[in-house]
Amino acid sequence: MRLLPAKFTKTLSKYWKRWLLGMLITAIGVAYSLALFGNDTIARLDNLWAGERMKLEAPTLDKRIVIVDIDGKSLTEFGRFPWSRNVQASLISQLVDHYKVAAVGYDISFPEPDTSSGYNVLEKLSQTELKDVPVLRQRLEELKPMMDYDGVFAGALQGKPVILGFNLSPDQIKGALPKPLFSEADLNGRELLAYNAPGFEANVSVLTQAAAGAGSFSVVTDPDGIVRSAYLIQQVGDNYYPSLSLATASLYLKALAVKPLMTETADQLSQNQLDSGGYDALTILLPGRKQRVIPVGEAMSTVVQYRGRGGPQGGSFRYVSAADVLTGRAPAELLNGTVVLIGTTAPGLVDLRATPVNPEYPGVEIHANLIKSILDNRFKSRPYWAFVAEAGEILVLGLALSFALAALSPIRASLLGVAVLAAAVGLNYYQYSEEDLIFNLAMLVLVIFSLFVMNVVWGYFGEVRRNRGLVSRFGEYVAPELVEQMSEDPDQYNMDGESRELTVMFVDVRGFTTISEGLTPKQLREYINLYLTAMSEDIRSSHQGTLDKYIGDAVMAFWGAPVAFDDHASRGVATSLLMQASAKRLNQDFIARGWPELKIGIGLNSGLMHVGDMGSNIRRAYTVMGDAVNLGSRLEGITKVYGVGIAVGESTRAAAPEFTYRELDLVRVKGKNEPVAIFEPIALAQETDDATRREVQRWHEALAAVRAQRWDEASAIVAELRALSPQRGLYELYVERIAYFREHPPGEGWDGVTTFETK
Template identity: 80%
Template sequence: MRLIPAKWTKTLLKYGPRWLLGVLITAAGVLYTLNLWDSEAVARFDNLLAGERMKLEAPQLDPRIVIVDIDGKALTEFGRFPWSRNVQARLISQLTGHYQVKAVGYDISFPEPDTSSGYGVLEKLSNRELSDVPALRQKLAELKPSLDYDGLFAAALAKQPVILGFNLSPDQVKGELPKPLFSEQDLNGRELTAYNAPGYEANVPVLQRAAAGGGSFSVSTDPDGIVRSAYLIQQVGDKYYPSLSVATAGLYLGALAIKPLLTESVDQLSQNQLDSGGYDALTFLLPDHKQRVIPVGEAMTTVVQFRGTGGPAGGAFRYVSAADVLTGRAPPALLKGTVVLIGTTAPGLVDLRATPVKAEYPGVEIHANIIKSILDNRFKSRPYYAFALEAGQILAIGLVLSFALAALSPLRSILLGVLVLAASFGLNYYEYASLDLIYNLAMQLIVIAAVFVLNVAWGYFFEVRKGQALVSRFGEYVAPELVAEMADDPEKYNMDGESRELTVLFVDVRGFTTISEGLTPKALREYINLYLTAMSEDIRDSHRGTLDKYIGDAVMAFWGAPVAFADHASRAVATSLLMQASAHRLNDDFVARGWPPLKIGIGLNTGLMHVGDMGSKIRRAYTVMGDAVNLGSRLEGITKVYGVGIAVGEATRAAAPEYAYRELDLVRVKGKNEPVAIFEPIVLDKELDPAARSELERWHAALAAVRAQQWDQAMAIIVELQALLPDRSLYSLYTERIAYYRAHPPGVDWDGVTTFETK
């Protein structure tokens, strides 16, 4: 007893190896996504795709955030950097007073006192070498306010919305840190994982105490040296400090407090905010009692959404030269009510970072991007279930491609591969751009490519080579789709001789000798080429026939081999009707060109034939032979006698009963003793209109009367039919035949058969 059907076994043997390899590739992709194995190359590919995906979002200028740039122009006008703090004091006074900005963040620290005024040197002289000059001490006392640059800067900072930046350092402790956001004690024993810096380089106390707050401008750099994320909170000792972007955004929003929001307490968050699940969140408590929630990742980081390629010409933020602010040249409308970040893009000041979108990206603009995300309340985050969704997508795509590509043609495989690839890119980008969700794509693309390449390579090395021989043998005989079908199972098809029931067709041009004499050689070539092309397309392409040969202006074809069709007779009849329609169309064109009219006769017959590769050592062809073939050829010639376009044998009529037929006669062709009924196919029986059906019934009644030698009855019917259709040659033929039989009665033993002595 067979447990597996033979068809299944055959399919499994044919496609099984490819299926297995495709499933193994898919499994490897799923295991990688579930972190059961690792690959640095795949991780790099993911990073590359993430950068390219980020570049697709066109930046839009955000008027709320302005970067005051210490650029080459500012250095030219106000000297080399670092500037004396009296210049910084003037800059802050301009921004907060004249331009009325809402918040300022310094992407610069001031860890050392400013002694550039020379006041300290003069004070030492007055206390030592020139201590006996009272006037000097008095003058210094008068000048001190204007020469104490730190004091001037601190005075400018006092009670103004300015955040000073500081840097976390692993090897030093310098300056004074700002007031922390909270401490470990405030967490009440809850654990909050953040980067814990062993040291820092902060601002001198007099400046930090005068400022509204401080924030770290340190960023998170990946092992490859590229900045992809940034710390929002960092730890020094048992205290937690904000980043420059968080502190500046909080100042702009007027936040009453900035504190961590642990996952267990996020009942009030929206689903979009909860997508950061598994990590803590950072919340801004705003004056209107609302919360601004920032989803954070490991170590209190956020993914930086880089907008554009950065800098004055390629980003989402307006740059204003510090020189234009100091001199008042900048239009007030550009700065009023904005968040200002003070930084530098001047060459040599080394504040350029490597990012996914550009190798040299202004560091100050990293903070600007984070501030924009806070103000927009939109963050790109990787949800906690990302790995499961990615694994599911890889599994589904890998299995579909593994099973589908093995069975599809090369063109369809390419179309499916491109479609799946485009869908993967499109879905991933939609999730990123519209839903703000980050999913890795590299392994999915690798699985798609690997399964596709596997099937293409397999198809070439194992399938195409077998199919090439088949194509070379049958390609000129049968339609391309039949060759493709045969190529799926090439062992099933060969050119060895065999006997099959087939249907053969012969078609010939009426009066071709006269036509050839009336045309120039060039016109005759075009005439015959157009005719043969139309007939061949109808045979091979429309109804999947096998084109056997051209015999001058004649065409020979058959149905049922090499690919077997149970309905080969129906296909042949349908083709013959189509060929007559094509001939009428060509005739209209030929007459319009001034060429002789085109008329064709078609003979069809069904029966047992020998089919295979036949011929000599010099030339061979895939063809059919036998009595049934000869009768088909005779029927083509007989069409001229009966004035019809198509004549088919009785076996063809029986094998294609869905058509309506007009019986023509009982004939005995040359070379055969047995009479054969011959018919003219008209149309599908269901499409025969009532008038045509009535005509057909009356004609068959007349034919029966002829065979019964009831000449008057037959003639009466035929005369009526001729009155309706005077151009039908068949009625004229039988009118003449009845007149002959009246003059020469055939006798009581007449069998009603017409014998043809010529081919």
């Protein structure tokens, strides 16, 4: 009795390995989402997607927030920066008294007293060198209120809705801090884990006391240099201070107080609450018992929601030149009732920060984005249950894809993978843009991609295994290495025609007509099969040549295509020597059987050839053509004339210099006008013995003597060589040639070239 249906059993047997691997990939994704391990690369991918996700939201102009820009135009009209505090006083007076702005935030700090009026110098002179000039002392007292620029600025700040900015510093204490939002004593014994700065660089005391408040420059720079978040609350000693954006927004909203808020009991704390000591939000108390709640994360920070690309052309906030404000040229309707942030974009003064949306983002606009979020009461936040939702999504989609992709065709699997990926990205963006929820996406995308790639690769190797049978069958008839290469990587290897530097070989059996007459048809078939098999194995297996075709008893092969080899000439020469050795081995077997002797001639040439799929509509072949191919064929025929087993062209010898060669002659073959030198390869130079080297050297001396028409010297050397190797047909040829030239001198214009009129 079967426990499982036959169809299910068959499916399980076919796909269980893929399913198991898919489940393993899914499990890794779930483990990462549950924070069982971390990975910097995945975190960087999440950050990258977060930036791209922000860019997708089209910027809208917020008319409530205006940036008064100390730009190049302002510096031209009012001098270099920093400006004297009396200019800053004029700027505040214009903004508040003339333009009726609702709140001003300074993205600039004033930690040092302003002595640019020169009052201190004059006062010192009145006490030293000019102390005998009473009128000077009296006049200075009269001018002091005008020349005390800090006092002038403080007077302009008094009673105005202006928030100054200050820095928290790890190594110094300078200036005076404003009144804190609250202290540790106000927390009733609970701990609030905010960033605790050991020092500060605040504004001079007179300005701090005069302003409506002050806030810290609180941006958080991540290890990769990107500003993605900002602290809303920071601690110095026992006191807690707001950021510039929180203080400015609170002033604009006429907030009564800002306090930390815990929304759940201690045994239900979220991860964000644990990171912030139990508090997961700030509450801004407003008139009329209203309040505005701001969610916060680790160390009382919040994610900055960037809008637009930043700058005057960014499209999110209006920029107004400080010069136009100071001179009254700015339209009143642009500033009336707005929140103004004073910052600078002037060359050399630009406060630029790297952000997810722009590597050069104006720092003042970071505060503008935070203020907008506070005013809109809308923050992008990562819920404490996000990791559970992400793990669940990976688990469900991962298991579903693990089972589905294994059983689908490549096209359907691709469509399903793209559809699931698009749905995951779309849902993530919807949650971000419409529900203001931040969820990580990188691990889910990696799981989907990994499952798809795993199934594609698995299917690919399955196809490769199936193709091997095809290769083995067709490899008997066409070059199997070509079929295999094209089946494994059809994009890289094709049969299109092209010109390429190659080496071609032609091999032929000497006296084949006589051999065929001395054997029965069955014996002749076995004779040829044994010969062709041995030659083909030497070409393909030993040196990876491409077997082109059999032409009766002849063999044609080449090196350098379809797989390119830089050493194609060396492979060809080495193969020709191996084939001669194989022919001698076969010959011993043939003679033992009483069969005719086997001798082969090999022609080898290198050069530019046309290679590709050539032929007719009826039959085609991957082959080579060209003058270099024709010369290789001529060289095979020439071996008979010179009594050698191998003849190679001059280009082959030059491309394979690691062999020892015997030059045979300068020849002009049929169909070519230019003479070429031809050579007989003997062996690798390092394997050539001293006796062979001396013989080759003496032969080249004889050849030089022949070309110089020194017949007696040439005759003596050839006779010496014949005595050493009486069987070498080359020496016999030159004995006859020297005797002929003695009787018929070629004359002074002889070029030493032998011309062949037949193929």
